[in-house]
Amino acid sequence: MSQRTMYCGEVSEKVLDQQITLKGWVQKRRDLGNLIFIDLRDREGYVQVVFNPEHSEEAWKVADKCRSEYVIEITGKVVLRDASVVNKQMKTGQFEIMAEAITILNEAKTTPFTIEEASNVNDDTRMKYRYIDLRRQEMFQNLKLRHAVTRSIRHYLDDNGFMDIETPYLGKSTPEGARDYLVPSRVHKGHFYALPQSPQIHKQLLMGAGIDRYYQIVRCFRDEDLRGDRQPEFTQVDLETSFLTAEEIQTYTENMLAKVMKETKGLDIPTPFPRMSYQEAMERFGSDKPDTRYGMELIDVSDVVKDAGFKVFTQAIENGGQVKVIVAEGAASQYSRKDIDHLGTYAAQFGAKGLAWVKVEEDGVKGPIAKFLGEISEALLEKTGAKSGDLILFCADKASVVADSLGGLRTRLAKELDLIDTTKFNFLWVVDWPLFEYDEEADRYVAAHHPFTMPKADQIDLLETAPDQVHAQAYDVVLNGYEIGGGSLRIYERDVQEKMFKALGFTQESAEAQFGFLMEALDYGFPPHGGLALGLDRFVMILAGKDNIREVIAFPKNGRAMDPLTAAPGTVSSQQLEDLDLNIVE
């Protein structure tokens, strides 16, 4: 083997008339008269190589044997293509290599799909042959972007005194949060490690250790039922600091993200990011992670419609609920009655019991409930700003159902109506979160973030009396309608942590059994601290313009938590189970 001069995609004027050596894959072979043309590909792109029997018959003969995806090494002179055949679609399209020598390094069978086709193949096939799928320039660019993002993040954090410290993957199972992946211990029979859902407790302990600023780009694991952008293992940019305020932590995060955006997308993102309370986000956008790239905000029309005589509205209001609308501008003509029925079905998923609507026409509002609005139409149009050609969708229910339903419709309509400027990257902080959520199924309060989140300082007493009124010193960072990260100040005093566990339904014994080591740590000089975790997969997915995190993970699992390439998970030998003292229930 000779040494490679450069990557195929890097052939440029600098090497014009020079002899170079390239190594790569046969993307395409064409025969034209007695010439053979090979598009030679590597990760950085491709270049045309010409084999002329008059130039080197030996090379020409070998080239004649080459098929798609053969791995070859060629040596030849870089020349300008004839002006008439310059390929402007191709970075190296001005040039071609006049081959003098070629070696076949490895042959290839016909691949199950070609590199060009791969994006149209079904997901499991793409994953089974991931090593072929990843040969596509698009997938390579996704991985390259991911590396650029992590590199940029690391440089920022390194330069700001954060220390990259590894925390254990073999940890302890805790009852709060999602389901753990367990790892049976061979040494301690009947005992299990758990893979971390996040390094939350360990990073807090590092603050107790005086590390002051920690970060880690770390894998996390959740054994949950999978959705589009969920994976059994995912990657988190995890950071923690001591002695900083929530605002200071947010500032570090903003500056870090702005640097990433500048270095990977060339964009100047203004800082500070806008801040919005959880309540405002729910009221205006019907979402705790609003996409602010477009309007179509929720408008409360309860006052306007309360006396309209439409029972659904009146009842909702009387029951302490509300009536809100979204206005789909210019959508009246695009949505048939049947289309709107489909929107109603969609809204029902979020709890809406029905979807009232009107279309605004030159001579007033039209539609099934128009008759109830007769006299108040004008007030409605004034309140909502709706004009002729618009579609108004109503939801009347308790506030949470209205928010979820109209929030869901807003997102769907924005896509259908093409309202989204995909060149925009709108970052946003959502702050002032409730500390607890009520879990109907478990009939108890659960932590909205996690049990170590600090309540607002003046609300600690409410932990015991009115947990639903307690707000957290927590903050989520939102990008284009996705939550890409979240953080909080943490509890650093034992008595507050004890109250928190109590509010979550722990007995003193169960809190001690699960988290005694943490509470003991708080006794020995724990600093005020707080931090944040970013979902790396999701962040990179958004930057790559994709809608599934699988596109930015080299070897993802499928929707059944399986890897079609290696067939993991698989069966194991009876000896392996015996070593662990485990039986599989038949």
Added chain:
Amino acid sequence: MSQRTMYCGEVSEKVLDQQITLKGWVQKRRDLGNLIFIDLRDREGYVQVVFNPEHSEEAWKVADKCRSEYVIEITGKVVLRDASVVNKQMKTGQFEIMAEAITILNEAKTTPFTIEEASNVNDDTRMKYRYIDLRRQEMFQNLKLRHAVTRSIRHYLDDNGFMDIETPYLGKSTPEGARDYLVPSRVHKGHFYALPQSPQIHKQLLMGAGIDRYYQIVRCFRDEDLRGDRQPEFTQVDLETSFLTAEEIQTYTENMLAKVMKETKGLDIPTPFPRMSYQEAMERFGSDKPDTRYGMELIDVSDVVKDAGFKVFTQAIENGGQVKVIVAEGAASQYSRKDIDHLGTYAAQFGAKGLAWVKVEEDGVKGPIAKFLGEISEALLEKTGAKSGDLILFCADKASVVADSLGGLRTRLAKELDLIDTTKFNFLWVVDWPLFEYDEEADRYVAAHHPFTMPKADQIDLLETAPDQVHAQAYDVVLNGYEIGGGSLRIYERDVQEKMFKALGFTQESAEAQFGFLMEALDYGFPPHGGLALGLDRFVMILAGKDNIREVIAFPKNGRAMDPLTAAPGTVSSQQLEDLDLNIVE
């Protein structure tokens, strides 16, 4: 809270006469007359704070309540200490802070051990209170060094076209190698993921995907019985390249390590590193990872002693073995007969059936076997270079036992005789490894490195006929007697991989079942490739001058694979087992 001006350890002339705010831990409090002195500590060091009731009575009163490890915030003016009380042992010893204000951020109970004592506490106690242990400057420096090493490695690899790509932690269990940690699947009952022992196969697949240069600093898992420098999880600097020769990969590795040594230790390490064949290493040093910081090499004296009439020697030689010595310079007077008996017991662990020895004195050799050496003493001294005052230790057996025994003695004696220059960092490549080792217990050949290692190109035919004669295109990098990394060129052709599996005792079916996906991948255009993995924990341990990797891991496991801090592994709920269809064997 006010904003911190700087770290305690950073107080310097730059802030002389300025008012600053510091936050940290009370390292020590002393009362002197009516003054209170607090050494305030954070991760970067400590500084003296003075509370004078005449200056601020309020602050003085709060300071009076402070105890060791309280977390406090102070504001005050930086002044020069009186020349008579400058502390030259302390970085900030010229200065002190005249406190104007103090806030107690958190109190602390009396810690189980003080920060100064921690290194003398037993390991389990240190680990149970790791957050206290890590407050020690020494431990902080270890973690800081570790971060500096990874940062330096990342910068080098980033700058050389290597892409940081994450591979799965939830993988497939494979029968070769050490014991896997298993992770039961909930979705696929009775099936298991395995935590990776290394990302070996995935990084090879990335080469098949055309990534060309990959790296990852990645956790690996082995469920083995633990030794001093083993942990259930450990960290590897993993890299892989396409189209490079073994020498080119070694060059990248050398340059990377030289950069790390320069940036973290300020040392210029000459490159290229010395290369030594496996055979030479075993013959000269009795080790496949020789420590070349000192001599005491093994010397073959078979020729000299073969006719000495000492049966042990003669028989060993007649049976195809050898007689070798090491010469412990000047050690004759330091080792009593009893001490040497202990050395013999030690050598027995490596298989030596006995340890013959002589001491060299002015008037000849003395000791139990001196009588056999009478006439050949001079030849022996000439061959070995031994002189008066030296101790000569003999081992007579088959070559492998001689190497292991004298190699072990050499290492032990070097420590006992203080021969090791601990300022030296001797890097070395050990090359030309055998491809296989014979596993007596399993009665078959096993891969000396792993089953994907490429045999020497001209020895592939021997795979089927004489596996013990096949050498690998493999290379280990050794530092001061530790193997810190190893790599190889990999098999990239299906037929060679099939022959390899056959030599390892796989049937076609079992090879297909376990590694079919890899062999299929080789069919679709796989490039020649190879790489290396460095053991990060061990490397950092050596740089930190420690002898246990626990000292450079934030939260290690103990010798029973347990974490005394969180008490992992622990029991889990019956619901968790039920979810996984698992029973614990009673």
